[in-house]
Amino acid sequence: xxxxxxxxxxxxxxxAYDVIAILLLIxxxxxxxxxxxxxxxxxxxxxxxxxxxxxxxxxxxxxxxLHYQPADFPRKIWLYLMIGCWFWFIAESLWGIIVYIEGxxxxxxxxxxxxxxxxxxxxxxxxxxxxxxxxxxxxxIIAVSIGAWALAVFAPAIGLLITRTFTWESYxxxxxxxxxxxxxxxxxxxxxxxxxxxxxxxxxxxxxLGISDFLYAWAEQTGVYAWSAANxxxxxxxxxxxxxxxxxxxxxxxxxxxxxxxxGLRGKR
Amino acid sequence: xxxxxxxxxxxxxxxxxxxxxxxxxxxxELRKSGVIRLGYDSEKQLCFLFKRGELINTYLVTPDKxxxxxxxxxxxxxxSAGDAYVRPLLLSSxxxxxxxxxxxTHSQSDTTSVPQNQLREYLEMIRNKPxxxxxHLTWKNAAGAILFAPKADPYFxxxxxxxxxxxxxxxxxFHEWEEPQCALTSYAPDLSVEAxxxxxxxxxxxxxxxxxxxxxxxxxxxSLVDSFVQLVSVFASRQNLDISITAxxxxxxxxxxxxxxxxxNYRFLLGEMFQYFSAVIGxxxxxxxxxxIVKNMPEQERQIIRTxxxxxxxxxxx
Numbered sequence: 001x002x003x004x005x006x007x008x009x010x011x012x013x014x015x016a017y018d019v020i021a022i023l024l025l026i027x028x029x030x031x032x033x034x035x036x037x038x039x040x041x042x043x044x045x046x047x048x049x050x051x052x053x054x055x056x057x058x059x060x061x062x063x064x065x066l067h068y069q070p071a072d073f074p075r076k077i078w079l080y081l082m083i084g085c086w087f088w089f090i091a092e093s094l095w096g097i098i099v100y101i102e103g104x105x106x107x108x109x110x111x112x113x114x115x116x117x118x119x120x121x122x123x124x125x126x127x128x129x130x131x132x133x134x135x136x137x138x139x140x141i142i143a144v145s146i147g148a149w150a151l152a153v154f155a156p157a158i159g160l161l162i163t164r165t166f167t168w169e170s171y172x173x174x175x176x177x178x179x180x181x182x183x184x185x186x187x188x189x190x191x192x193x194x195x196x197x198x199x200x201x202x203x204x205x206x207x208x209l210g211i212s213d214f215l216y217a218w219a220e221q222t223g224v225y226a227w228s229a230a231n232x233x234x235x236x237x238x239x240x241x242x243x244x245x246x247x248x249x250x251x252x253x254x255x256x257x258x259x260x261x262x263x264g265l266r267g268k269r
Numbered sequence: 270x271x272x273x274x275x276x277x278x279x280x281x282x283x284x285x286x287x288x289x290x291x292x293x294x295x296x297x298e299l300r301k302s303g304v305i306r307l308g309y310d311s312e313k314q315l316c317f318l319f320k321r322g323e324l325i326n327t328y329l330v331t332p333d334k335x336x337x338x339x340x341x342x343x344x345x346x347x348x349s350a351g352d353a354y355v356r357p358l359l360l361s362s363x364x365x366x367x368x369x370x371x372x373x374t375h376s377q378s379d380t381t382s383v384p385q386n387q388l389r390e391y392l393e394m395i396r397n398k399p400x401x402x403x404x405h406l407t408w409k410n411a412a413g414a415i416l417f418a419p420k421a422d423p424y425f426x427x428x429x430x431x432x433x434x435x436x437x438x439x440x441x442x443f444h445e446w447e448e449p450q451c452a453l454t455s456y457a458p459d460l461s462v463e464a465x466x467x468x469x470x471x472x473x474x475x476x477x478x479x480x481x482x483x484x485x486x487x488x489x490x491x492s493l494v495d496s497f498v499q500l501v502s503v504f505a506s507r508q509n510l511d512i513s514i515t516a517x518x519x520x521x522x523x524x525x526x527x528x529x530x531x532x533x534n535y536r537f538l539l540g541e542m543f544q545y546f547s548a549v550i551g552x553x554x555x556x557x558x559x560x561x562i563v564k565n566m567p568e569q570e571r572q573i574i575r576t577x578x579x580x581x582x583x584x585x586x587x
């Protein structure tokens with residue numbers, strides 16, 4: 001396929017993604033709000049929609065990774081972003097399966113290994129991205145990455161141990177907001193660096209995901225979070241919808257990047 | 270100052286003015302690049318420099334001075350001077366720039382006579398000097414010029430009655446030439462001379478583009494650089510410029526009538542490039558990247574960038 005014939009497909013690809021995203025969002029909000037199916041089926045469909053959005057993100061990240069050649073520096077970034085995304089897709093799927101089987105997910109659960117693993121790989125992706133931008137600052141970037149991880153891992157544990165309220169459940173509930181915060185900060189800093197440029201797009205979704213996950217962790221910690229669509233409240237709807245929207249935005253940012261690297265800046269021709 | 274082929278060969282015949290005019294017209298019509306040298310008995314020479322059929326410069330050269338002539342002046346001067354010894358020569362854009370360098374530069378040293386069997390060593394010694402040097406070499410039946418510049422292959426012109434070389438790389442023809450004695454004059458770069466200004470503008474532009482491309486490829490990967498390279502051809506052709514990028518190297522086949530015109534064209538291309546890079550990596554990172562690159566460029570190139578304001582506003586930060 002030559003470049004011209006390839007260029008014909010890039011608009012429909014984005015359009016198709018937008019249509020799928022809107023349909024997913026409408027279906028999600030409708031089922032959440034009106035719970036038209038059996039109680040467990042409603043939750044299963046909702047969790048499947050979220051897992052599907054995560055799958056789309058992982059698939060697009062894989063396409064981007066495969067586009068780069070081995071000598072391309074950004075390939076390293078996308079290798080770890082891709083692995084992180086697949087980890088999160090696995091986590092979302094496990095979460096949905098556990099909710100389907102048990103109705104509620106204990107904390108910590110096996111799904112948490114997916115999210116925590118995802119964070120590890122996102123950190124490595126951030127490291128490579130910052131190293132490319134600031135090649136002379138590699139040691140500092142490593143130090144900040146390790147420091148952020150140490151803080152995310154040990155600060156909740158130390159706080160809980162000091163207040164003698166340590167349980168694995170409470171630890172996990174404190175770990176996520178801190179980890180989300182760091183992902184958010186790292187992502188916002190990259191958006192600041194790439195401000196006004198197309199390379200800011202992929203990181204924007206990660207920031208939104210960090211914020212929405214932070215909100216979920218907060219709701220779960222404060223007991224506001226409702227576990228079932230049948231007894232949901234408006235805040236839970238907003239938090240869960242934000243979470244789905246974050247995946248969809250992340251996917252949109254990734255797809256924008258895929259189009260950019262495949263077809264360049266179309267407006268400049 | 271000197272022209273590359275100042276010696277009027279005994280075999281050269283005088284050409285009537287109307288034939289000279291026809292020769293000039295043929296350069297226009299056939300879009301030729303090169304020089305037409307008219308030699309006169311008064312030791313004056315009139316040099317017409319053409320780029321793709323366009324007359325970019327005319328110089329009136331005597332053994333101790335030169336002056337640029339406007340096209341209408343040169344035409345009038347040529348008509349009044351009458352018949353002339355004519356040497357037409359097809360040259361590349363860099364060959365034309367070498368011609369301008371030779372005409373415009375004053376030599377700081379006297380011409381040295383070097384035995385032919387010592388020329389190789391002599392040239393090697395000059396080649397290893399840390400600064401750029403332009404050499405003008407003349408024999409009884411041939412002439413040539415070599416430009417040695419740091420981190421670049423030597424560029425040379427060699428002209429005899431039957432041989433015309435205008436290329437980069439091995440210059441062994443100079444020490445293989447079978448005449449016993451060579452008259453050699455060396456010229457040092459002089460940033461007050463327009464031709465040297467253009468030379469350093471060209472060099473700074475190429476250096477800047479290549480460094481930016483490497484950095485941009487590191488940040489974005491090969492495919493975006495490939496699509497950018499295509500755009501450079503589009504930008505250049507819009508301006509009727511013969512500038513392209515091949516294998517991440519800038520191929521600049523341009524020569525301009527003045528450093529000011531060169532600056533205008535290079536500045537336009539850089540503006541388009543920066544606009545593209547800004548759209549991809551963001552204006553903030555783009556500006557920081559360019560500033561970092563300029564900071565690490567050789568002093569002479571930075572000086573020329575500063576003097577001619579080659580970079581769009583906000584990119585030069587000193």
